[in-house]
Amino acid sequence: MADEDEELDLNELDDQELVEQMWDDLYDGLADEIVTGTNILLGRGWTPYKVLTEALVEGMRIVGVDFRDGILFVPEVLMAANSMKSGMNILRPLLAETGAPPQGKMVIGTVKGDIHDIGKNLVSMMMEGAGFEVIDIGINNPVEKYLEAIEEHKPDILGMSALLTTTMPYMKVVIDTMKEKGIRDDYVVLVGGAPLNEEFANEVGADAYCRDAAVAVETAKEYMTRKHNQHAAG
Numbered sequence: 102m103a104d105e106d107e108e109l110d111l112n113e114l115d116d117q118e119l120v121e122q123m124w125d126d127l128y129d130g131l132a133d134e135i136v137t138g139t140n141i142l143l144g145r146g147w148t149p150y151k152v153l154t155e156a157l158v159e160g161m162r163i164v165g166v167d168f169r170d171g172i173l174f175v176p177e178v179l180m181a182a183n184s185m186k187s188g189m190n191i192l193r194p195l196l197a198e199t200g201a202p203p204q205g206k207m208v209i210g211t212v213k214g215d216i217h218d219i220g221k222n223l224v225s226m227m228m229e230g231a232g233f234e235v236i237d238i239g240i241n242n243p244v245e246k247y248l249e250a251i252e253e254h255k256p257d258i259l260g261m262s263a264l265l266t267t268t269m270p271y272m273k274v275v276i277d278t279m280k281e282k283g284i285r286d287d288y289v290v291l292v293g294g295a296p297l298n299e300e301f302a303n304e305v306g307a308d309a310y311c312r313d314a315a316v317a318v319e320t321a322k323e324y325m326t327r328k329h330n331q332h333a334a335g
């Protein structure tokens with residue numbers, strides 16, 4: 102009954118009010134409300150991508166600011182993250198449903214020591230929506246896990262995510278190990294995560310830095326086009 106009341110209340114809000122309410126609900130870790138809000142916006146004709154970026158990602162950005170400033174703590178941020186995932190679960194199949202032609206294969210995972218996975222999951226969702234087959238190897242991956250996954254799945258692209266300044270150098274460990282094994286150039290290596298930038302990506306020997314999930318998709322597509330052109334020429 103309480104849920105029904107909440108749903109009615111959220112339905113009465115206009116789009117902007119509802120989005121702002123969802124930022125508050127995400128902040129408060131209210132997963133049911135996030136599910137309801139996500140469904141309402143979709144029902145009003147919002148694209149899954151618009152709901153994702155304007156309601157969920159922006160809500161998590163606000164959480165991040167108060168986490169940084171010591172206003173929110175890990176348990177609260179975990180609840181916010183779980184609420185965000187409830188919304189993402191609704192959007193995932195819709196984003197994958199675009200009927201995009203098959204593009205290629207990507208293995209993606211968050212590096213060793215790092216358990217942040219929302220950004221990586223979002224990249225996976227968007228890549229699937231763009232027609233990529235995605236093998237998501239999860240969080241806290243040592244170099245061996247990356248090597249096993251690329252050996253098993255033979256992807257076109259290896260994606261790595263890191264959200265901490267302390268874990269992002271681990272990307273170099275993975276890339277250097279690939280070099281030692283003589284397999285670095287068999288894969289396109291894309292890296293992303295809030296503390297990274299292009300300079301860092303160059304330093305560690307990645308092919309490209311992806312600022313966000315949309316850039317990851319565009320970059321991956323560009324590399325696939327290049328690969329096809331090279332095959333056609335060779």
Ligand code: B1M
Pocket residue numbers: 158161162164165166168169170175176178179182209214215216217218219220221223224259260261262263264265266267291292293294295296311312313314315317
């Ligand atoms: Co963490 N955390 N956290 N945290 N956390 C940050 C990253 C932090 C910036 C917060 C802050 O202080 N402002 C800070 C890092 C500071 C630093 O290193 N400079 C921080 C810290 C310090 C910590 C802990 C150390 C806190 C503690 O324990 N005292 C701890 C570390 C745990 C660990 O990993 N070992 C910790 C823990 C956690 C939670 C578990 C509570 C939770 C994670 C839950 C989860 O992921 N399941 C959490 C969260 C949620 C955050 C913030 C608030 C939000 C991250 C997020 O999900 N953003 C974050 C603050 C912030 O980033 N502003 C913070 C939304 C997401 C959509 O964006 O991940 O950037 P993002 O992904 C984007 C792009 O970066 C890019 O595309 C994505 C989509 O557009 N991208 C890629 C990401 N990966 C990519 C890979 C690609 C391509 C693009 O491959 C091709």
